[in-house]
Amino acid sequence: MKKYRMLIVILALTAFAVPIQSADYDIDAGGAHSNVQFKIKHLGYAWLTGRFNTLKGDFSYDEKNPKTSKVEVNIDTSSIDTNHSELNKHLRSEDFLNVSKYPDAKFISTSFRKKEKNKAVLNGKLTLHGITKNISIALDQVGHGPDPWGGYRRGFTGSTLLTLKDFGISTDLGPASRQVEMVLNIEGIRRK
Amino acid sequence: MRLLNTENHWGLIAVSIHWLSAIVVFGLFTLGLWMVELDYYHPWYREAPNLHKSIGILLFGLTMVRLVWRRSHCRPVALASSKSIERKIATVVHYSLYVFLVTTMFSGYLISTADGRAVVVFNGLPIPAVYYGIAKLEDIAGIAHLWLAISLISLAVLHAMAAIKHHFFDHDPTLKRMFGL
Numbered sequence: 001m002k003k004y005r006m007l008i009v010i011l012a013l014t015a016f017a018v019p020i021q022s023a024d025y026d027i028d029a030g031g032a033h034s035n036v037q038f039k040i041k042h043l044g045y046a047w048l049t050g051r052f053n054t055l056k057g058d059f060s061y062d063e064k065n066p067k068t069s070k071v072e073v074n075i076d077t078s079s080i081d082t083n084h085s086e087l088n089k090h091l092r093s094e095d096f097l098n099v100s101k102y103p104d105a106k107f108i109s110t111s112f113r114k115k116e117k118n119k120a121v122l123n124g125k126l127t128l129h130g131i132t133k134n135i136s137i138a139l140d141q142v143g144h145g146p147d148p149w150g151g152y153r154r155g156f157t158g159s160t161l162l163t164l165k166d167f168g169i170s171t172d173l174g175p176a177s178r179q180v181e182m183v184l185n186i187e188g189i190r191r192k
Numbered sequence: 193m194r195l196l197n198t199e200n201h202w203g204l205i206a207v208s209i210h211w212l213s214a215i216v217v218f219g220l221f222t223l224g225l226w227m228v229e230l231d232y233y234h235p236w237y238r239e240a241p242n243l244h245k246s247i248g249i250l251l252f253g254l255t256m257v258r259l260v261w262r263r264s265h266c267r268p269v270a271l272a273s274s275k276s277i278e279r280k281i282a283t284v285v286h287y288s289l290y291v292f293l294v295t296t297m298f299s300g301y302l303i304s305t306a307d308g309r310a311v312v313v314f315n316g317l318p319i320p321a322v323y324y325g326i327a328k329l330e331d332i333a334g335i336a337h338l339w340l341a342i343s344l345i346s347l348a349v350l351h352a353m354a355a356i357k358h359h360f361f362d363h364d365p366t367l368k369r370m371f372g373l
Contacts, residue, residue, distance in 0.1 A: 078328065085306035085330035086241075092331060173232050 022062035025154055025188025027073065029055050033155075033187040036075055044176025050091075052105075054079035059109075059188055061154060069112040071122065073186070075105040095171045102130050110134070118142075122158060128167045135160050137184065152190040159183045193372040200268050200369075207372045209258050214348070216251050217293070220244060221345050245304055246313045252297040259290065273364050285351055292344035299340055302333035 027034050037051040057073035078099040080091050092099040109124035118141040126135045137158040144154035163179050164170075196203040202210075227240035270279050304311045305321030306329040312318045323329065358366035365373070 078331075083307060085309075085324075086304060088307075089303065089330040089334050171232070 022060065022065070022068070023152075024060045024191045025058060026191060027055065027057045027059070028153070028187045028189050029057075033185075035185050036073075037183040037185070039181040039183070040173070040179075041176045043174055048082070050080060050082035052076065052079050053081050057107075057186075059186070061188075066114040066120070067112055069109075071107070071109045071112075071124070071186075073107045073184075075107075077103060077105050077128075096169055097129060102128075105129075107135075126162075128162075129169055131167045133166055135162070147189075151192075153187055154190070155185070155187040157183065157185050197266055197268055199266070202268060202369055202372055204372060205261070206265075206267075207370065209254065209261075210370060213251065213254065213258070213293075216247060217344065217348060220248055220251070221341055223247075224341065242312075242315070245300070245311050248297050248300050249311060249313045249317075249319055252294075252301070255290075255293055255297070268369065271364055271366065273362070282354070285347060285354070289344070289347055289351060292340055292347060296337060296340040296344050299333045299337040303330050303337060306330035306333065 032053075034055060035051050035053065036055060037049060039047050039049050042048045052075050054076035055073055057071065059069065059071035061069045077097045078092055080088060080097065080099075082088055082091065091097055094101075105126065105128040107124050107126045109122055111123045113121045113123075115121065120139040120141070122137040122139045124135065124137070125132050137160045139156050139158040142155040142157055145152070147153050160182050161179050162182055164173075165178065193207070194201065194203045195205055197206055223240060223244050227236070227244060230237045230240060270282075274282075301311060301319070302323060305319075306324055306326070308321045308324040310318035310320045355367045355370065358364050359368070
């Protein structure tokens with residue numbers, strides 16, 4: 001019986017731990033489980049993809065009351081990576097992101113609207129290239145649950161379309177390349 | 193003109209390498225500043241950087257040959273009319289020109305190979321990447337390339353002004369000798 005006492009205690013504690021509904025999550029960027037990808041048409045003939053490797057942030061999510069969910073993400077603009085060094089250098093320059101002047105891009109949510117199933121719409125303010133605009137992100141909850149190492153995780157993927165000129169990036173890449181599709185992949189680890 | 197240097201004259205090999213390098217250095221500097229300003233749809237947007245890189249690699253090869261050749265062959269002695277301080281300054285400037293020449297070209301190579309891709313000389317000869325996978329290497333190398341090139345050109349202008357001074361003010365054969373005369 002003594003053998004099981006510990007197990008009973010653990011089970012009893014878990015019973016209290018599970019009902020947590022509203023929770024704060026730290027975005028898992030160190031483990032490279034979160035990233036911001038982008039996709040832009042090259043001349044209108046093909047897709048060029050790249051991503052921002054370094055971001056940090058957190059979110060809160062309440063299963064009972066999802067509309068109170070909040071998210072804040074900070075992206076290191078110099079972490080842009082297209083797998084082509086000359087292009088990375090050009091994208092970091094004044095012609096595009098001007099990373100020495102604007103080292104961060106920031107997204108702060110203003111509202112969260114749950115839709116059918118795992119879908120939601122996340123509105124917020126994006127500051128990019130020193131310009132802040134309201135944007136809307138179509139969100140999909142990928143999944144949530146315990147991880148194998150004693151933590152609890154929740155992940156989303158979202159996408160939005162940005163017009164480069166809206167953010168003061170005026171270098172002309174041609175008529176097919178004025179908008180860039182952003183895809184956010186976010187995995188949060190629940191704070192203990 | 194003889195092919196090799198003598199005690200009082202530069203030979204055809206040294207003269208040719210000197211003037212070819214001079215033309216190419218100023219040409220690459222102009223081409224480099226021009227090409228980075230081209231807009232995306234300019235007909236030279238793709239070809240100008242390829243030309244810049246290809247010629248740069250060839251000049252690097254030529255410079256390596258030049259440095260080996262310089263060590264293994266005699267050079268004309270300094271003019272008897274030159275002052276000891278002038279000789280010292282000339283030596284410092286000459287060595288600095290070589291240092292800036294080599295480091296400018298090498299930093300340029302690092303920009304293009306920072307992602308592990310080779311630089312392909314005239315679409316035929318690939319020069320493989322050696323240093324890559326270092327965070328933001330292309331940006332660091334890019335800043336270095338620009339400032340090393342500006343230093344090289346400034347020093348080359350100083351070098352040319354000194355040659356003009358020798359020719360028109362000192363009336364000595366320094367500049368004439370550089371044409372093998």
